[in-house]
Amino acid sequence: MRIAPLSPAGRRPDRRAIAETTTVKYELTHLQALEAEAIFIMREVAAEFESPVLLFSGGKDSIVLMRLAEKAFRPGRFPFPVMHIDTGHNFPEVIAFRDRLVQQLGERLIVASVQESIDRGRVQEETGPRASRNRLQTTTLLDAIAEHGFDAAFGGARRDEERARAKERVFSFRDDFGQWDPKSQRPELWALYNGRIRRGEHVRVFPISNWTELDVWQYIAQERLALPEIYFAHEREVFERDGMVYAMHPDVALLDGEVAYRTSVRYRTVGDMTCTGAVRSHAATVTDVVAEIAATRVTERGETRADDRASEAAMEDRKREGYF
Amino acid sequence: MRTLTGRSELLRIATAGSVDDGKSTLIGRLLHDTKSILEDQLEHVTLTSARRGDGYLNLALLTDGLRAEREQGITIDVAYRYFQTGAAAGITRADPDGRGRKFIIADTPGHEQYTRNMVTGASTADLSIVLVDARRGVSVQTRRHAYISSLLRIPHLVVAVNKMDLVDYSEAAFTAIVDELTDWAARVGTADLTFIPISALSGDNVVERSAAMPWYDGPPLLSHLEHVVIAADRNLEELRFPVQWVVRPNHDAFHDYRGYAGQVAGGVLEPGQEVIVLPSGRRTRVRAIDTFDGPLQVAFPTQSVTVRLEDELDISRGDMLADPDDRPAVVRELEATVCWMAEEPLRAGGRYLIKHTTRTARAVIDALEYRVDVNTLAHDHGAGELALNEIGRVRLRTSAPLMIDAYATNRSTGSFILIDEASNDTVGAGMIRSGR
Numbered sequence: 125m126r127i128a129p130l131s132p133a134g135r136r137p138d139r140r141a142i143a144e145t146t147t148v149k150y151e152l153t154h155l156q157a158l159e160a161e162a163i164f165i166m167r168e169v170a171a172e173f174e175s176p177v178l179l180f181s182g183g184k185d186s187i188v189l190m191r192l193a194e195k196a197f198r199p200g201r202f203p204f205p206v207m208h209i210d211t212g213h214n215f216p217e218v219i220a221f222r223d224r225l226v227q228q229l230g231e232r233l234i235v236a237s238v239q240e241s242i243d244r245g246r247v248q249e250e251t252g253p254r255a256s257r258n259r260l261q262t263t264t265l266l267d268a269i270a271e272h273g274f275d276a277a278f279g280g281a282r283r284d285e286e287r288a289r290a291k292e293r294v295f296s297f298r299d300d301f302g303q304w305d306p307k308s309q310r311p312e313l314w315a316l317y318n319g320r321i322r323r324g325e326h327v328r329v330f331p332i333s334n335w336t337e338l339d340v341w342q343y344i345a346q347e348r349l350a351l352p353e354i355y356f357a358h359e360r361e362v363f364e365r366d367g368m369v370y371a372m373h374p375d376v377a378l379l380d381g382e383v384a385y386r387t388s389v390r391y392r393t394v395g396d397m398t399c400t401g402a403v404r405s406h407a408a409t410v411t412d413v414v415a416e417i418a419a420t421r422v423t424e425r426g427e428t429r430a431d432d433r434a435s436e437a438a439m440e441d442r443k444r445e446g447y448f
Numbered sequence: 449m450r451t452l453t454g455r456s457e458l459l460r461i462a463t464a465g466s467v468d469d470g471k472s473t474l475i476g477r478l479l480h481d482t483k484s485i486l487e488d489q490l491e492h493v494t495l496t497s498a499r500r501g502d503g504y505l506n507l508a509l510l511t512d513g514l515r516a517e518r519e520q521g522i523t524i525d526v527a528y529r530y531f532q533t534g535a536a537a538g539i540t541r542a543d544p545d546g547r548g549r550k551f552i553i554a555d556t557p558g559h560e561q562y563t564r565n566m567v568t569g570a571s572t573a574d575l576s577i578v579l580v581d582a583r584r585g586v587s588v589q590t591r592r593h594a595y596i597s598s599l600l601r602i603p604h605l606v607v608a609v610n611k612m613d614l615v616d617y618s619e620a621a622f623t624a625i626v627d628e629l630t631d632w633a634a635r636v637g638t639a640d641l642t643f644i645p646i647s648a649l650s651g652d653n654v655v656e657r658s659a660a661m662p663w664y665d666g667p668p669l670l671s672h673l674e675h676v677v678i679a680a681d682r683n684l685e686e687l688r689f690p691v692q693w694v695v696r697p698n699h700d701a702f703h704d705y706r707g708y709a710g711q712v713a714g715g716v717l718e719p720g721q722e723v724i725v726l727p728s729g730r731r732t733r734v735r736a737i738d739t740f741d742g743p744l745q746v747a748f749p750t751q752s753v754t755v756r757l758e759d760e761l762d763i764s765r766g767d768m769l770a771d772p773d774d775r776p777a778v779v780r781e782l783e784a785t786v787c788w789m790a791e792e793p794l795r796a797g798g799r800y801l802i803k804h805t806t807r808t809a810r811a812v813i814d815a816l817e818y819r820v821d822v823n824t825l826a827h828d829h830g831a832g833e834l835a836l837n838e839i840g841r842v843r844l845r846t847s848a849p850l851m852i853d854a855y856a857t858n859r860s861t862g863s864f865i866l867i868d869e870a871s872n873d874t875v876g877a878g879m880i881r882s883g884r
Contacts, residue, residue, distance in 0.1 A: 163752035426488030
């Protein structure tokens with residue numbers, strides 16, 4: 125065996141001593157550590173799956189995912205397309221933002237439409253004043269995954285959002301029917317992700333599982349990421365229902381006693397217009413929003429998502445069916 | 449005024465415990481006192497506690513996120529909880545520099561039948577908290593939890609001696625536990641051991657220093673979590689860079705670009721440095737360390753970067769860049785401690801897939817050397833199999849060479865998982881002792 129020559133100084137540097145005496149501390153901030161973990165996860169998926177896709181909602185979490193994909197794969201292109209599940213009741217500002225962002229990045233966009241699922245008879249539109257297309261999205265999503273043969277789908281879900289999500293793995297296995305079985309999740313150890321699946325099954329992958337809402341906003345500030353304008357305070361015509369503030373839009377019919385009025389609001393989450401509530405706010409910049417989030421006493425889903433209020437296990441039940 | 453500038457580090461914590469040792473109360477208090485439980489969550493817990501007739505604010509409902517767990521009143525699976533201190537989170541308290549930390553708590557069940565979940569939560573932890581009931585002293589469960597912490601090489605172990613209020617804040621009760629566990633830990637070999645007398649229920653020594661225990665001169669728990677030094681836990685000596693993904697853009701601007709992307713698993717990378725490519729053994733130098741945000745002059749664990757090399761070599765996913773003077777062993781035979789995670793037991797002759805860093809190969813179990821009794825630490829050399837949740841020493845062979853270190857030296861290059869090829873399940877977690 126060849127003996128390696130010594131370095132010019134005669135011996136190898138003692139890194140631990142260097143770490144203690146020089147200005148390079150070999151330390152990462154928590155955002156740097158979370159970012160490095162997310163990049164690692166995205167590259168694992170690109171390497172181990174044949175046909176991944178990135179699910180993009182136009183919301184802040186999926187905008188962060190897009191930046192993380194740039195960090196993971198540039199100067200190359202994303203080794204997967206971006207897919208939006210369009211409920212037909214999206215905020216127009218968000219759709220415009222989506223098209224701008226995808227064009228700027230030069231990536232491929234697939235739009236799967238809930239309206240088409242309704243037209244093809246795959247799902248039936250809910251009726252009544254509280255009708256929402258939230259649940260219908262699951263069918264559109266699973267059909268699109270099957271149609272394109274995707275075997276892994278990135279999502280921007282975080283464990284701090286909701287109780288059931290706090291239990292979900294980073295690589296979350298879905299069976300042939302797109303179902304999640306929370307009782308038989310694969311153990312997930314170290315950074316050794318098991319991406320083995322059979323044909324027809326797929327994995328949902330959540331690279332920002334360990335991020336909190338505040339982390340996401342601090343990252344947006346650090347990276348100077350552009351967001352749809354509805355995340356910042358603006359005047360809007362709204363009405364109140366079930367203790368939440370909703371935007372007026374053409375598909376909504378006011379119930380007895382409900383009145384529309386204008387006020388300054390912003391959105392903490394971006395989903396379907398019919399089930400996403402606004403918060404009264406004057407936070408007009410990212411800095412204002414970070415201060416507001418740091419001081420808030422209510423969770424983002426509790427404050428703004430009617431879909432989670434249906435029952436104690438509303439999210440767990442929808443996730444079992446194949447929801448995001 | 450809250451600012452964006454507060455730097456904060458990430459600390460991963462594992463806790464293990466059962467319903468009655470106060471683990472949920474402790475986590476609940478840490479979350480509550482750092483303002484991490486929000487009003488709608490608290491309201492939900494209050495309502496649910498009342499409906500179930502718990503008779504107290506059942507903070508376990510915060511972490512028991514699944515329907516089955518709430519129905520049965522037990523923690524089954526690992527739950528992750530997050531809290532943050534320091535200026536960036538708006539929580540400065542008495543900390544003069546206001547740096548604070550972000551904490552991830554892996555909250556795991558404590559019962560023996562959930563050992564695999566405990567191992568899962570412990571695998572990534574920087575620090576573990578083991579709770580001891582001051583009235584009962586060191587139990588079988590305490591020793592099991594401390595053993596798993598040391599087996600998974602969690603660098604810092606905190607023994608929180610809880611329910612001190614129920615032993616009249618007695619120093620003698622605390623000291624007896626310290627003495628017994630210190631002896632035990634010296635035999636098992638735990639890195640950094642800290643004892644803190646607390647009462648999670650009344651808040652003594654959790655966030656604020658307790659006035660009831662003047663004989664204790666150490667910091668309260670949260671202060672310890674904020675200040676324990678974790679930067680030195682990383683291996684900065686031996687370069688280990690498992691290649692994860694080859695960046696080859698197929699467009700004109702970067703026609704000749706070829707970069708090797710991955711996460712630094714050990715040591716420090718610098719441009720100009722000589723590296724050896726394993727398993728081929730070819731040598732070259734680092735030309736540049738690229739990131740989306742520009743080139744780096746130095747990269748270290750756990751940064752995700754892209755490395756360009758001076759020479760065009762045949763390198764692909766699963767290969768490793770290492771320090772030529774201090775390289776990992778390239779082996780096909782391993783001796784390792786394995787925690788078994790599947791219903792179908794591990795036996796000699798069993799065949800699995802092994803995933804180690806970014807490399808996956810086939811493996812066959814040559815021998816089960818012994819099984820560890822996780823309560824007494826006795827070795828059973830006559831054991832014929834490892835059942836679900838059991839831990840033992842195995843020898844195995846692999847179909848391709850692996851670039852390994854002992855788990856004690858490097859948790860990334862010293863660990864692996866075993867996958868059942870028929871079910872695709874993760875069935876075992878391995879910590880490498882040696883290889884050849």
